Amino acid sequence: MSRSVLIAANWKLNPNTLKGSQELASGVSEGIKDKKSSKVEVAFCVPAIYLQAIESIIAKSPIKLGGQNLYFEEKGAFTGEISAPMLTDIGAKYVVLGHSERRTLFAETDELISKKAQVSLKHNLIPIVCVGETLEQREKNETDSVIISQLNKSLKSVETNGDNLVIAYEPVWAIGTGKTCSSEEANRVCGLIRQGLAKLYSKEIAEKVLILYGGSVKSNTIKEQMQQSEIDGALVGGASLIVDEFVQLVLNAG
Numbered sequence: 001m002s003r004s005v006l007i008a009a010n011w012k013l014n015p016n017t018l019k020g021s022q023e024l025a026s027g028v029s030e031g032i033k034d035k036k037s038s039k040v041e042v043a044f045c046v047p048a049i050y051l052q053a054i055e056s057i058i059a060k061s062p063i064k065l066g067g068q069n070l071y072f073e074e075k076g077a078f079t080g081e082i083s084a085p086m087l088t089d090i091g092a093k094y095v096v097l098g099h100s101e102r103r104t105l106f107a108e109t110d111e112l113i114s115k116k117a118q119v120s121l122k123h124n125l126i127p128i129v130c131v132g133e134t135l136e137q138r139e140k141n142e143t144d145s146v147i148i149s150q151l152n153k154s155l156k157s158v159e160t161n162g163d164n165l166v167i168a169y170e171p172v173w174a175i176g177t178g179k180t181c182s183s184e185e186a187n188r189v190c191g192l193i194r195q196g197l198a199k200l201y202s203k204e205i206a207e208k209v210l211i212l213y214g215g216s217v218k219s220n221t222i223k224e225q226m227q228q229s230e231i232d233g234a235l236v237g238g239a240s241l242i243v244d245e246f247v248q249l250v251l252n253a254g
């Protein structure tokens with residue numbers, strides 16, 4: 001089956017001015033206009049405070065908007081949080097959930113991520129659910145069991161038709177470190193994730209889910225990564241903050 005390709009930019013806590021975020025979004029939008037393959041979809045997952053400004057810049061382009069997190073309650077007394085209906089209302093298509101930075105720095109559990117994924121789907125937001133092992137777990141040969149456990153628990157009670165779910169395999173040791181997982185190994189783990197999805201749902205559904213690789217993806221790594229049968233795109237941190245680099249990465253992905 002030929003799946004589409006998704007290149008999702010995860011801006012994290014950057015840039016630190018509105019002007020900087022607008023320049024980044026318009027620079028990338030201009031750079032890929034009329035050049036990127038129609039098979040490749042690009043999404044900007046931006047800090048909540050910039051969602052509206054970025055939405056107005058990309059409104060007339062094919063670039064999609066995404067959040068980086070949400071709270072599982074839909075409204076109420078939860079100071080500082082943003083909800084799924086807020087993200088949908090502002091025009092987001094995606095939301096990143098369970099990024100390793102949220103798991104480690106903000107103590108997010110698989111159980112919490114599952115609640116967030118459920119509310120996302122209820123509001124027509126496509127969750128990009130992140131899973132990945134630490135270096136210690138990899139060295140102890142625990143990669144496969146960690147990935148399957150995170151997948152099963154984060155997707156508990158999450159219903160999907162396959163078109164409305166994205167999984168990102170992000171080995172923690174490769175995020176922001178310049179160390180990429182070899183394409184063959186990334187492909188192997190993405191294949192393991194697809195097998196896990198087939199057990200949770202069905203083979204048909206698993207074949208539809210986009211599985212991204214994330215971890216120091218650059219314009220000069222993406223071609224080889226995209227040649228792998230189980231890798232359907234990338235979740236990109238650092239390289240998504242540099243206009244020329246991200247434009248080149250998107251063009252090389254197609």
Ligand code: PEP
Nearest residue numbers: 175176214215216237238
């Ligand atoms: C990420 O933030 O999800 C990520 C993969 O970051 P980087 O590309 O910088 O490693």
